[in-house]
Amino acid sequence: MTANKEKHLLQKIRNGNTQAFSELVDAYKNLVYTLASRMLGNREEAEEVSQDTFIKIFKSLSHFKGDSKFSTWIYRITYNTCLDRIKQNKRQNTFVDIDHVKDVSFVTMNNALDKMILEERRELIKKSLNSLPAKDAGLLTLFYFEEQSLAEMEKTLNIPDRTIKVQLFRARKKLATVLEKNLEKEILQNYG
Structure with a gap:
């Protein structure tokens, strides 16, 4: 979403236009859910935290000053809401049911074997990322998947x-x- 469109949308929301807030939710729901899912490791909790995040965004929209990108502000609220949920649940390690994580779209490949190998690698990375502590998974998600700069x-x-x-x-x-451990396990299972 462009900065001008965001400003216009935010102004409409501040003026009480609920349809504009629906547009905002549609624009950012996948980003919020992806971060929540990776940090919490549970689809239902990620959905709840996503809803909580948008409620917090709506309630604190007047506090957004525009010093940073709007998406950065949303990420921060999402990240903090996830940390609050983790503290609430007192979880050390999180795991995600990989079947429920939204697939990352890839360029269509001509060679079916290459596509299959790529899918296996992707699943291995997801599985490995989801077995990390929530803070580590969140950092890696923001940096590599959401492509935020260090400044953001x-x-x-x-x-x-x-x-x-x-x-x-x-x-x-x-x-x-x-x-490395997951790759060793896979090699042993498939070729051992």
């Missing part, structure tokens, strides 16, 4: 970019370890 992440998470770099480094190391 700094605003979203309210953490200095140096700290984010260190946390991303550690999260990548954890992901690499999990990927």
Whole structure:
């Protein structure tokens, strides 16, 4: 969504237009759900947190000053709402039923074998990412899947970019370890 369209939409919402808020929800629902799903590891909870997030967005729309991108503000609310839910549930590790995670669209491939190999890799990465602690999965999701810059992440998470770099480094190391273990298991199962 363009910045001008966002400003126009936000003004309509502030003026009480509920249809405009529906447009805003439609524009950001997939991004909010994806982050919530990866952090919480549970489809139902991700849906609830997504709803809670949009309620919080609606109630605090007057506090959005435009200092950052609107999407960054939404990510921050989503991220904090997920952390609140995790604290509420007192969970250490999260897992996601991969069948319920929305598939990432890929360019259609001519070779069926290449497509199958790509799908297997994608499932392995999802499985590995979803077995990480929620904060690590959230950081990696924001950086790699949502393609936020360090500056955007700094605003979203309210953490200095140096700290984010260190946390991303550690999260990548954890992901690499999990990927390696999952790959070893898969090789042993398929070729052992």
